[in-house]
Amino acid sequence: MPVLRNIGFLARCLPEGAQADIHPIRNAALAWEGKTIAWIGPEVDLPSEFQAWATEDAEGRLVVPGLVDCHTHLAFGGWRSDEFEARLLGKSYLEIAAAGGGIASTVRHTREATRDALLERCRGFLVGMARLGVTTVECKSGYGLSVERELVLLEVYAELARTERMGIVSTLLGAHIVPPEYRDRRTAYVDLLVDELIPAVARARLAQFCDVFVEQSAFSVAEARRILLAGKAVGLRPKLHADQLSDGGGALLAAEVGAASADHLEYISDSGIAAMARAGVVAVSLPLASVYLGQPPLRARRLIDAGVAVGVATDFNPGSAPSYDLHLALFLACTLERMTPAEVLKGATIIAARALGLEDSAGCLAARRAADFAVIDAPDPTFWMYHFRPETCLRTVRQGETVWFRGRSPSCA
Amino acid sequence: MPVLRNIGFLARCLPEGAQADIHPIRNAALAWEGKTIAWIGPEVDLPSEFQAWATEDAEGRLVVPGLVDCHTHLAFGGWRSDEFEARLLGKSYLEIAAAGGGIASTVRHTREATRDALLERCRGFLVGMARLGVTTVECKSGYGLSVERELVLLEVYAELARTERMGIVSTLLGAHIVPPEYRDRRTAYVDLLVDELIPAVARARLAQFCDVFVEQSAFSVAEARRILLAGKAVGLRPKLHADQLSDGGGALLAAEVGAASADHLEYISDSGIAAMARAGVVAVSLPLASVYLGQPPLRARRLIDAGVAVGVATDFNPGSAPSYDLHLALFLACTLERMTPAEVLKGATIIAARALGLEDSAGCLAARRAADFAVIDAPDPTFWMYHFRPETCLRTVRQGETVWFRGRSPSCA
Numbered sequence: 001m002p003v004l005r006n007i008g009f010l011a012r013c014l015p016e017g018a019q020a021d022i023h024p025i026r027n028a029a030l031a032w033e034g035k036t037i038a039w040i041g042p043e044v045d046l047p048s049e050f051q052a053w054a055t056e057d058a059e060g061r062l063v064v065p066g067l068v069d070c071h072t073h074l075a076f077g078g079w080r081s082d083e084f085e086a087r088l089l090g091k092s093y094l095e096i097a098a099a100g101g102g103i104a105s106t107v108r109h110t111r112e113a114t115r116d117a118l119l120e121r122c123r124g125f126l127v128g129m130a131r132l133g134v135t136t137v138e139c140k141s142g143y144g145l146s147v148e149r150e151l152v153l154l155e156v157y158a159e160l161a162r163t164e165r166m167g168i169v170s171t172l173l174g175a176h177i178v179p180p181e182y183r184d185r186r187t188a189y190v191d192l193l194v195d196e197l198i199p200a201v202a203r204a205r206l207a208q209f210c211d212v213f214v215e216q217s218a219f220s221v222a223e224a225r226r227i228l229l230a231g232k233a234v235g236l237r238p239k240l241h242a243d244q245l246s247d248g249g250g251a252l253l254a255a256e257v258g259a260a261s262a263d264h265l266e267y268i269s270d271s272g273i274a275a276m277a278r279a280g281v282v283a284v285s286l287p288l289a290s291v292y293l294g295q296p297p298l299r300a301r302r303l304i305d306a307g308v309a310v311g312v313a314t315d316f317n318p319g320s321a322p323s324y325d326l327h328l329a330l331f332l333a334c335t336l337e338r339m340t341p342a343e344v345l346k347g348a349t350i351i352a353a354r355a356l357g358l359e360d361s362a363g364c365l366a367a368r369r370a371a372d373f374a375v376i377d378a379p380d381p382t383f384w385m386y387h388f389r390p391e392t393c394l395r396t397v398r399q400g401e402t403v404w405f406r407g408r409s410p411s412c413a
Numbered sequence: 414m415p416v417l418r419n420i421g422f423l424a425r426c427l428p429e430g431a432q433a434d435i436h437p438i439r440n441a442a443l444a445w446e447g448k449t450i451a452w453i454g455p456e457v458d459l460p461s462e463f464q465a466w467a468t469e470d471a472e473g474r475l476v477v478p479g480l481v482d483c484h485t486h487l488a489f490g491g492w493r494s495d496e497f498e499a500r501l502l503g504k505s506y507l508e509i510a511a512a513g514g515g516i517a518s519t520v521r522h523t524r525e526a527t528r529d530a531l532l533e534r535c536r537g538f539l540v541g542m543a544r545l546g547v548t549t550v551e552c553k554s555g556y557g558l559s560v561e562r563e564l565v566l567l568e569v570y571a572e573l574a575r576t577e578r579m580g581i582v583s584t585l586l587g588a589h590i591v592p593p594e595y596r597d598r599r600t601a602y603v604d605l606l607v608d609e610l611i612p613a614v615a616r617a618r619l620a621q622f623c624d625v626f627v628e629q630s631a632f633s634v635a636e637a638r639r640i641l642l643a644g645k646a647v648g649l650r651p652k653l654h655a656d657q658l659s660d661g662g663g664a665l666l667a668a669e670v671g672a673a674s675a676d677h678l679e680y681i682s683d684s685g686i687a688a689m690a691r692a693g694v695v696a697v698s699l700p701l702a703s704v705y706l707g708q709p710p711l712r713a714r715r716l717i718d719a720g721v722a723v724g725v726a727t728d729f730n731p732g733s734a735p736s737y738d739l740h741l742a743l744f745l746a747c748t749l750e751r752m753t754p755a756e757v758l759k760g761a762t763i764i765a766a767r768a769l770g771l772e773d774s775a776g777c778l779a780a781r782r783a784a785d786f787a788v789i790d791a792p793d794p795t796f797w798m799y800h801f802r803p804e805t806c807l808r809t810v811r812q813g814e815t816v817w818f819r820g821r822s823p824s825c826a
Contacts, residue, residue, distance in 0.1 A: 084799040088751050128802060291748045323801040328741070335704045338501050386497040388736040389541060390803035 003031040003053045005043055008060035009380040011342075012040070013349040013364045019304050020342045022381065030063065032371035035399035040365055058375055062384060064345060066135025066167075066372030066398060068352035068363050069326050071263050071284050073173070073317035074125060074139040075118045075153045078109030080318050084292070093245065093293055093320065097217055103143070103177045106318050110143035110153070118156050125316070125324055126166045130404045132327050133374030133393040135167055136353070136362050138313075140211060142173030147197050150174050154206035165403045167372070169356045171209035171239060172201050175227050177218050190223050194230040202234035208357060209260065210236035214243075214250035221249045228257045237357060243267045244295070255279035261311065261355035265303075266295045277307040282355040285339075285347065286315035287332035288323050300337035310339065311355045312347035327392065334385050341385040371400040377408075416444040416466045418456055421473035422793040424755075425453070426762040426777045432717050433755045435794065443476065445784035448812035453778055471788055475797060477758060479548025479580075479785030479811060481765035481776050482739050484676050484697050486586070486730035487538060487552040488531045488566045491522030493731050497705070506658065506706055506733065510630055516556070516590045519731050523556035523566070531569050538729070538737055539579045543817045545740050546787030546806040548580055549766070549775050551726075553624060555586030560610050563587050567619035578816045580785070582769045584622035584652060585614050588640050590631050603636050607643040615647035621770060622673065623649035627656075627663035634662045641670045650770060656681045657708070668692035674724065674768035678716075679708045690720040695768040698752075698760065699728035700745035706733050713750035723752065724768045725760035740805065747798050754798040784813040790821070 010028035017023065029043040031050045039050055083096050083105075096102050110118070122139075129137060139160070141153035154170055161168035174193045182189035201207050210231025212224040218241075219227070228238040238257045242250025244264035251272030254262035262276060263284035276283060285298045303310050312333045315321035323329075330344040339347065353363030365373060375395040378384035384392060396404035423441035430436065442456040444463045452463055496509050496518075509515050523531070535552075542550060552573070554566035567583055574581035587606045595602035614620050623644025625637040631654075632640070641651040651670045655663020657677035664685030667675035675689060676697035689696060698711045716723050725746045728734035736742075743757040752760065766776030778786060788808040791797035797805060809817035 079796070079800065081793075081796045081799040085753060085795050088747055088753055090751075128804075131804075291745075294748070294751075322799050325802050327803075328801065332704075334501055335707070338503075338707075340498060340501055380494075382498050383492070383494045386494040386735050387492065388741065389738050390740075391541075391544075 001031070001033045001038070001053045002056050003029055003046070003050050004056045004058050004063070005029045006060055007058040007063045010040070010063045010365065011065070011345055011381060012366060013065050013346050014366065015350050015354070015359055015364060019309060019346050019351070020340055022342045022346050028063070030365065030373070032400050035370060037365060037367050037369050037371050040367055060379065061394070062376040062378045062380055064133065064374050064376060064381070065349040065363050065365050066374055066396065067133045067326055067348045068136040068356065068358070069129065069134050069313050069316070069324070069348070070138045070261070070311050070352035070355045071286060071313035071315050072137055072139055072324065073142060074122050074137065075156050076106050076110050076143050076318050077113035077118070078106060078318065079322065080105060083319060084322070087294065094217055102319055104180055107143050107145055107179060111149055115152055115156060118153070119159060122156060122160055123164060126160065126164050129324050129326070130166060130396050131393060132325065133376065133396050134326055135372040135396060135398040136169065136356070136358065137166055138169045138171060138356055140171040140173040142176030145174065145176065145179035147192065147200060150197055151200065151204070151206065154201060158206060165398055165401060167362060167398070169209070169358070170207040171211050172198065172207040172231070172236060173211040173213070174198070175212040175219050175224065177213065190226060193227055198230050198236065199234060202236060207236055209239045211239040211241065213241040214248050214253065215241065215245055216248065221253050224253055225257065228259070232257065239263070243272065244289070247272070251276050254281045260357055263313070264289065266290055266298055268299070273303055273306045273308060282311050282351060283308045284311040284313050284355055285333055285337060286313055286321060286329070287336055288329050289315045289321040290336070291332055292322070293320050297336040300333065300339050304339070304343065309351045309354065310343070310347050311352040312344050313352060331385055331388050341381040344385065345381045372398050414444070414446045414466045415469050416442055416459070416463050417469045417471050417476070418442045419473055420471040420476045423453070423476045423778065424478070424758055424794060425779060426478050426759050427779065428763050428767070428772055428777060432722060432759050432764070433753055435755045435759050441476070443778070443786070445813050448783060450778060450780050450782050450784050453780055473792065474807070475789040475791045475793055477546065477787050477789060477794070478762040478776050478778050479787055479809065480546045480739055480761050481549040481769065481771070482542065482547050482726050482729070482737070482761070483551045483674070483724050483765035483768045484699060484726035484728050485550055485552055485737065486555060487535050487550065488569050489519050489523050489556050489731050490526035490531065491519060491731065492735065493518060496732060497735070500707065507630055515732055517593055520556050520558055520592060524562055528565055528569060531566070532572060535569060535573055536577060539573065539577050542737050542739070543579060543809050544806060545738065546789065546809050547739055548785040548809060548811040549582065549769070549771065550579055551582045551584060551769055553584040553586040555589030558587065558589065558592035560605065560613060563610055564613065564617070564619065567614060571619060578811055578814060580775060580811070582622070582771070583620040584624050585611070585620040585644070585649060586624040586626070587611070588625040588632050588637065590626065603639060606640050611643050611649065612647060615649060620649055622652045624652040624654065626654040627661050627666065628654065628658055629661065634666050637666055638670065641672070645670065652676070656685065657702070660685070664689050667694045673770055677702065679703055679711055681712070686716055686719045686721060695724050695764060696721045697724040697726050697768055698746055698750060699726055699734060699742070700749055701736050701742050702728045702734040703749070704745060705735070710749040713746065713752050717752070717756065722764045722767065723756070723760050724765040725757050726765060744798055744801050754794040757798065758794045785811050
């Protein structure tokens with residue numbers, strides 16, 4: 001039953017209020033018991049009953065809710081560093097895909113990988129993420145693209161949820177691309193998803209969400225609508241990859257089907273923004289993907305001004321965003337998309353939790369909530385984003401348990 | 414007398430050849446004795462005399478020359494995180510400067526700082542840099558802006574050079590801005606630089622370079638010419654901050670005075686590029702500053718195609734680039750400026766060394782050169798930039814001595 005005292009700046013990130021309102025408490029204390037926060041508030045108000053608890057000293061540092069990475073493709077085989085170099089030299093994402101690279105290349109490698117090999121790699125990535133302050137990760141399938149191999153990926157995630165000290169949310173992304181063997185009969189692939197894969201995933205309770213990549217090179221709006229409604233009918237909430245490479249009407253569809261989130265959105269139209277605001281769909285900014293692909297930055301200010309809640313995530317995958325560095329994604333959302341440090345912090349905590357249907361259990365710090373938090377070597381969120389450097393996360397606590405601890409950061413200035 | 418064997422990819426980064434030619438050796442070995450490389454080459458060719466030396470195993474990883482950060486403003490007082498947030502909300506660098514913020518604000522805080530406080534902070538930063546693989550750092554004065562206080566900053570650097578396990582190169586940047594007390598008599602300040610500060614620095618051998626910030630808000634081309642030629646006359650090689658916020662003719666002046674480098678250059682003109690190519694001036698890209706300030710990326714491909722060698726550095730300072738993360742700077746030079754991983758690696762090693770007049774002693778790996786190198790958890794430079802994540806530098810060796818060691822990186826995938 002520890003009490004963390006002398007917290008210089010505690011960002012609670014409650015669900016209510018504007019995107020920039022992170023509900024700060026200066027000179028705060030945080031007490032937890034087992035997996036749950038027992039008390040939180042200004043240290044001077046700490047009730048006497050907690051005075052006897054074991055004290056830990058935050059040394060004036062920043063404490064934030066455990067970060068939520070609400071968009072990753074965690075399990076994959078192989079890498080695609082050759083495409084990274086090809087893109088720098090001018091090849092486009094769609095050109096690379098047309099030449100047999102891109103997602104199809106990762107599908108080949110993932111199908112060849114054993115379940116154990118996939119598990120082992122995912123575990124390594126989750127360790128790296130925990131060292132950044134992340135306590136919850138959304139994981140998409142989408143590199144199997146057959147009933148059998150999509151189930152393998154989702155079972156890998158189920159195994160991680162059982163064994164790793166990380167919150168895991170699983171998303172079926174059977175509709176990532178049309179797999180090569182269905183190229184000339186794409187309707188048959190959509191039938192397979194609707195008639196077999198989605199029901200199988202729902203029966204086995206292997207995912208909470210059903211996602212579709214709506215794009216010229218992937219699925220049309222009409223195909224996506226059919227897939228998402230089929231998922232919704234069996235309890236899988238819709239999510240979309242939308243308007244990433246062109247305005248393909250994905251944001252409008254997200255609003256129409258009541259998606260939990262629409263992600264990417266570099267090319268979202270003004271009518272798409274208005275529709276998402278009306279429907280309360282979370283927009284998820286993926287600035288690493290924008291930067292890796294040389295895309296224009298998301299018009300995040302426009303979305304926020306229109307009343308859309310903007311989450312920020314990594315999109316970690318071996319092609320368009322081969323980095324799980326959520327700290328860097330937040331920094332890029334500030335510098336390239338002009339979100340403020342408070343806005344990106346809320347975007348990677350309670351808003352990301354909302355994009356995962358976890359608004360009642362993750363992403364914010366309050367009594368009776370999970371004791372998921374990170375201690376950051378900065379006096380406040382602005383400084384954390386401003387003086388960007390690695391190794392700023394000193395400690396990560398998930399459900400009351402310390403899952404990462406670093407004594408001190410290399411330069412404490 | 415150790416031999417590092419089983420190096421998967423060794424990038425020698427010799428001075429000759431194109432920017433993209435990093436002179437790789439696969440399956441390499443590297444032997445050093447004292448401060449110096451004794452032998453380097455394919456492991457199969459390792460001469461018998463080295464077979465008995467103590468063996469260390471690089472486990473197939475990447476070895477690169479110790480990185481050279483050829484542009485930093487290491488010693489400063491205070492921070493300016495408030496300006497970071499103001500810029501995100503739309504204030505420009507020049508607006509902030511006009512309101513008393515910007516460099517002038519750091520000058521106030523630096524003048525108030527004691528020498529010991531400055532030293533202590535610099536030491537912390539150097540520790541953080543060494544953990545990134547950096548073995549040589551250029552350090553500019555420029556926040557003192559009086560004879561006495563500029564000398565203090567350069568003496569701090571001289572002390573670091575004596576006590577820290579890091580190569581230090583000092584640059585006098587007395588011409589950073591015109592200090593507030595000289596606002597209405599700027600010529601008197603230029604006189605002070607030319608008549609007193611530059612001779613004093615040269616006498617005390619406290620700097621190798623003399624730098625000028627050529628910009629509307631700082632110094633004109635005519636003023637810069639006078640200052641740089643005065644420095645050159647007493648042995649301080651010219652360097653320039655040029656064409657950062659507008660095309661101010663800085664690149665042309667750099668070529669005219671035979672500068673070692675011209676840095677920033679986001680707004681360089683085509684004639685500026687041609688002049689730098691003819692004069693052999695190194696262009697130093699500072700992508701962190703571009704990103705922090707919301708500037709357009711440097712046209713690095715244009716410079717490289719014109720035959721200009723492009724270095725890459727951090728510009729670490731509390732205003733326009735409050736990050737010493739050279740790894741991130743290299744990543745941004747790839748993704749935003751379309752330099753290839755090999756090009757940025759050469760840019761932060763032998764080309765950066767050339768920008769510091771160290772082309773004969775730093776930034777490349779060859780027999781009889783200094784044993785300055787880093788072991789990176791990646792199979793090659795492309796993968797290092799592609800799978801961006803913190804904590805990839807496993808070991809940093811400077812002059813044969815291990816100055817940073819990390820057992821393994823968090824995710825070895």
